[in-house]
Amino acid sequence: MSGSTSFVTVGTNPARVFGMAADDRARALAAKAGLRPVEGTVAGAGTIYANLAYAWDPAWLSHLSATPGAVLVKDGRPVLAHIAPDADATALVAAMGQDTAVDTGDLECIDADTAELTNELLRKRERPFVLRLDAEDTELVERASYDASYKGVTDALTLYLWRKPAFYLTRWAALAGISPNQVTLVGFLFCIAAFYLFWTGWYWSGVATGFVFMVLDTVDGKLARCTGQSSEWGNILDHGVDLVHPPFWWWAWAHGLAAVGRPIEPVLEMLVLGIIVGGYVLQRLIEGAFLYRYKMHIHVWRRIDSQFRLITARRNPNMVILVAALAIGRPDLGLEWVAAWTLISLIFHWVRLVQANARRDRGRPVTSWLA
Numbered sequence: 565m566s567g568s569t570s571f572v573t574v575g576t577n578p579a580r581v582f583g584m585a586a587d588d589r590a591r592a593l594a595a596k597a598g599l600r601p602v603e604g605t606v607a608g609a610g611t612i613y614a615n616l617a618y619a620w621d622p623a624w625l626s627h628l629s630a631t632p633g634a635v636l637v638k639d640g641r642p643v644l645a646h647i648a649p650d651a652d653a654t655a656l657v658a659a660m661g662q663d664t665a666v667d668t669g670d671l672e673c674i675d676a677d678t679a680e681l682t683n684e685l686l687r688k689r690e691r692p693f694v695l696r697l698d699a700e701d702t703e704l705v706e707r708a709s710y711d712a713s714y715k716g717v718t719d720a721l722t723l724y725l726w727r728k729p730a731f732y733l734t735r736w737a738a739l740a741g742i743s744p745n746q747v748t749l750v751g752f753l754f755c756i757a758a759f760y761l762f763w764t765g766w767y768w769s770g771v772a773t774g775f776v777f778m779v780l781d782t783v784d785g786k787l788a789r790c791t792g793q794s795s796e797w798g799n800i801l802d803h804g805v806d807l808v809h810p811p812f813w814w815w816a817w818a819h820g821l822a823a824v825g826r827p828i829e830p831v832l833e834m835l836v837l838g839i840i841v842g843g844y845v846l847q848r849l850i851e852g853a854f855l856y857r858y859k860m861h862i863h864v865w866r867r868i869d870s871q872f873r874l875i876t877a878r879r880n881p882n883m884v885i886l887v888a889a890l891a892i893g894r895p896d897l898g899l900e901w902v903a904a905w906t907l908i909s910l911i912f913h914w915v916r917l918v919q920a921n922a923r924r925d926r927g928r929p930v931t932s933w934l935a
Contacts, residue, residue, distance in 0.1 A: 569629055569646070570611040571599040574660040577616040579699035581706055582738035582790050586616050586697060592792030597625040611647050615660040618643045619705040621692030621712040622789070623681055627674075634672040636679075638694045640665040643676060682934050689934040690716070706735060706790070713789035716934075717863045717870045721880040722782055730782045737787050744788035745798045748805070751780030755809050762816035765823025767890050771883070774813070778880060781806065807848070810879045811841045817886065818899055826896040836903045843877065843906035850913045854920065862916060864932045869916060877902070877909035 571594035577586040584592070591601040599612060610632050612625065620643060624636055628646045635645035635656070642660050647653045659666035676694035693708040710731045714723070737747060754777035761770030784802055788794035818837055821827050828836065854862035863873040875881050882902045889898025920930050 568600050568609060569598075570606045570609050571595075571601045571614065571625075572604065572611055573601075573614050573616050574657055575616040575663070577697055577699060579697045579702050579705075581619060581697070581702050581709065582735060582787075583741070584738070584791060586619075589792065590614050590616065593622045594625060594792075596792045596794060597622055597629060599625065599629065608649050610649050611653070613642075613645050613647065613653060613657060613660060615641070615643050615663065617641075617660075617663045617697060618694055619697040619709065620644060620676075620694045621709075622792075623692040623712070624694070627681055631672065631674075633670070634674055635668050636674045636676055636694065637668070638676045638696075642666055642668075643694055645671065682932075707731065709790045710734060710786055713786045717861070717873050719876070719878055719880040720874040721778070721884070723874065726779045726782060730779055730786065733779065733783045734786045734790060737783060738791055742787075744784045744791075744793050745795070745801065747780055747784040747787060748798060748802050751777045751784065752801075752805055754780065755805060759809075759812055759816045762813060762820050765820035767817075767820065767824070767895055770816075770820075771887055771890070774883065778883075806879075810882070811844060813879070814840050814882075814899065814902065817895065821896050821899075824895060826894065828896055828899070836899055839903040840882075840899075840906050843903075843910045847877070847906075847910055847913055850910075850917050854917055858920065858924075858930045860932050862913060862920075864934050865916065865920060865930065867933050870933070872909075872912060876912075877906040881905070 571591065573587050573590050579586045581589050594601050594612070594614070600606075600609075612628055614620075618638060620636075624644055628634060628636065628644050632646050632648050636643045641663055642656055645653070645656055645660075647656065656666055676691075678691075680689060680691050682689045693712060695705050695708055697705055714727070754773050758770045758774035758777060761767070761773055781802070784798070785794075788798060815837060818828065818833050827833075851862050854860075854865075858865075863869050882905070885901045885905060886895065886898040889895055889901060924930050
């Protein structure tokens, strides 16, 4: 372990962010970023020093980890710095402890107010936040941390509709000591309940229950990122449920139509469900092929791909279609509309994959518009 990058906090701060002491949270985020929190420097290892007077987007840790000899500054004051093994960090640590400006010397200086980074994991390019951490008012930092944990490219409901209520749920869960995995498990129970309600034709109750699940599906991930509690098991559980459950919901919706007097002819039902489920699987395969070939998500290739991701035929946009049909008393039509929209989305993604392949075959690079 002596060759891995160490992480050391400098100074003290009584602030509690998402219910966690500033020092504990910084160390948790560092561990999640692959760093090794220690009490002092380790011989033969580079060290990232963190000024506890500030809160920062974890994206900075990833960037600094790959940038030895760099220091992130805010208003001239050092916030994070990656010091080479056995280099003298005395002056830097003193400046961090006193929260004063420092001569960065040979260190590469990164200004937090002007630098921008591309976050491949969350599919966005932005200026990650750096904020002074005030023990008397941590909500600004909590909001910034929550926003930083959001994917830049996702569906419209997640991005706009329940972004605010999910923040308060995330904050409450953190203060209550609820883990992300516990949120995921509770959400899974609501997911199963929604399936049952759709199956028996209790559509409005199913929609309400499904809505709770969809919000919790946002909360668990944000809670994990904001507190540094994400785990491999939690990630598998969360994404596994996300990937598997939609076809079961559509199947249950089709089955429940008989209970409300709107059954679809068996042959048409098989065709509709075949298109929805088959289209869903094929879209996932296209996304996987694009990711494998070009090392990026298809949704971040060009701006139009990111915009289409807002409404593409995934669970949340499909639920909007079903609710619209339910509002006019035609849940049967809703399923047919979802099938049509799935076909349109499938064609769109197939064309985009073909276009990317053609571009590469002509010797032209296929890169993200976020880069």
